[in-house]
Amino acid sequence: MPEFIEMKKIDKGRASTVGTVVKVEHLKKFFAVRKGIFSREVHFVHAVDDVSFEIKRGGVLALVGESGCGKTTTGKTLVRLYEPTGGKIEFLNKDISKLRTNADRMWFHRKSQIIFQDPYESLNPRMTIFDIVVEPMSVQGIGNIKEREEAVADILQRVGIAPPETFMWRYPHELSGGQRQRVAIARALILKPEFVVADEPTSMLDVSIRTQVMKLMLDLINEMDMSFLYITHDLSVARYMADHIAVLYLGKIVEMGEIEEVLQHPLHPYTQALISAVPVPDPEFQREMPKIKGGVSKPIDPPDRCRFYERCPYAMEVCKGTCPPLIDVGNDHKVACYLYNKNG
């Protein structure tokens, strides 16, 4: 497919000047909830509240946290499925909220894609596999029919849906869960994007199928030199998929850094609790009790203090003040906690 090579060439030129693909600065996304008589009171859910991070070319950042912490909202905002409330998202040095022309927007959506969690819901049951996978090409107006068919066959083969000629004309209900997720991956990758948000892409899959899909994604990331935001609640999966990790708690990043460093030397009390709660596939291993109190609250109009204050075993007076900033403690390891920033 000559078209791809050419596209890749142009953008390589544009991108080679930077090592960073995605740069997020002070990203905020609030949702309004109405309460009271006649819905007069307006409250805001601070789903994502002042989040900053970078993803390098070819890098995979794992975004982990419990349900409701804002992982998916961050991912959807990054590909402009949500409009951010505040902050800046730079994609290949361009501010994506300032993409005014149609061509710019087309460029952005060609270069960034998303893979959703549930392959039973993300594929239209009335479209054939070919129609599903080819859709991004048709929207972007790339290639003629023959080229599109070749591209689809190519990517299906690559994600392990083989032989493509027989699968292309089937419908999603004829495929297993693992095959559907492969189709979803093929759809996301057919335009050879530079950045992909993968929202829990393996959490609906069975163990033996999950490893296959994880391996496939890792191979493709290396081969196609893509950057990934890998959203997951499973720290052990994150360990295998990502090189960096950001731990999210109620809309804020509490800890971030190189993944082995964070998993082996967690600093934030929440990260420590999260890691000690992960079950270990070894009956002789004695885990320590996670040091954590209570349950997750909802970030509706949260007061300006550490979000983890109520549950933290080490909570101090200073934590009730303002929210602790994310500070670098060396080794590119960042943590937002007054335990490491006492004069904060």
Added chain:
Amino acid sequence: MSALLSIEGLKMYYDTQKGSVKAVDGVSFQLKKGESLGLVGESGCGKTSVAMSIMRLLAENARIISGHIYFDGKDLLTLSEKEMNKVRWKGISMIFQAAMNSLNPVYRVGDQIIEAIITHEPEVTFEQARERVKALYELVGLDPGRMDHYPHEYSGGMKQRAIIAMSLACNPQLIIADEPTTALDVIVQDMILREMARIQKKLNMSMIYISHDIAVIAEVAEKIAIMYAGKIVEFSDSKTIFKQPRHPYTIGLMSSFPSIRGSKKPLVTIPGEPPNLLNPPKGCRFAPRCPFATNVCLEKEPPYKEIDKEHFIACWHPQGVKRGAEDKDA
């Protein structure tokens, strides 16, 4: 000590328009009093169907073809529906998958448990039942003051605790927990698993945990049965299953599971997908995906036999990998 629950050659098929789906196809195992068993396998391998057969809560198109389920000396499959009703809740109770979402939203949680007690033990008065629920709330770590609250006022973890309290309401000897923590976040999951293990020890109950997550099973079960395509392929105590698995599927499952502890070992992928149980392969059901398969595996079904003390396996070519020893060398 004789077994509390003994299943012998259980076969349960679902009749569909395309033929019968052999969901449970010759399953045998025993469970002693006070023991916990983990039933592990991927979706569609028949784990839940085994549980539903024990409870005799089968779908309309499900048929038990053959086998026996002895509980406390009685064959549950020969009991009348009325007799079976006495076994449910009082003998065996079950925590269903996603049960916490099936609490009735318009009744108080405590009342729902009281209703269960009074239905199954009509001689108990309302006041007695209420006292019992209070004690159960304390046992599972819930504030008894929350008895009069509605399900929407509970968090996910609290609902799951209430469901556990409900399953304990009629003092059963055996509890079957089907994916009891699957919908929960990891910290809540940890609390619930610890609570269940503690209660099980305290009351000396038997437990069957059903899960796809071997890490969860490793935490709570003393015995483990690995199921694949309607059959148990390996059964032993959990230490043996994790340290010296013999069946290729068990070995594959263990080495395809990521862990956040220890060195970052490469994950092994098992090629292919589980077979369609309408038309399972003729020989060993794992043979098409098995790296060690030979002609005999494709032709003849391997017998389920004891290869070591209380270590059962169905495989023509048991592997001898000692995972613990291998780790030390590496």
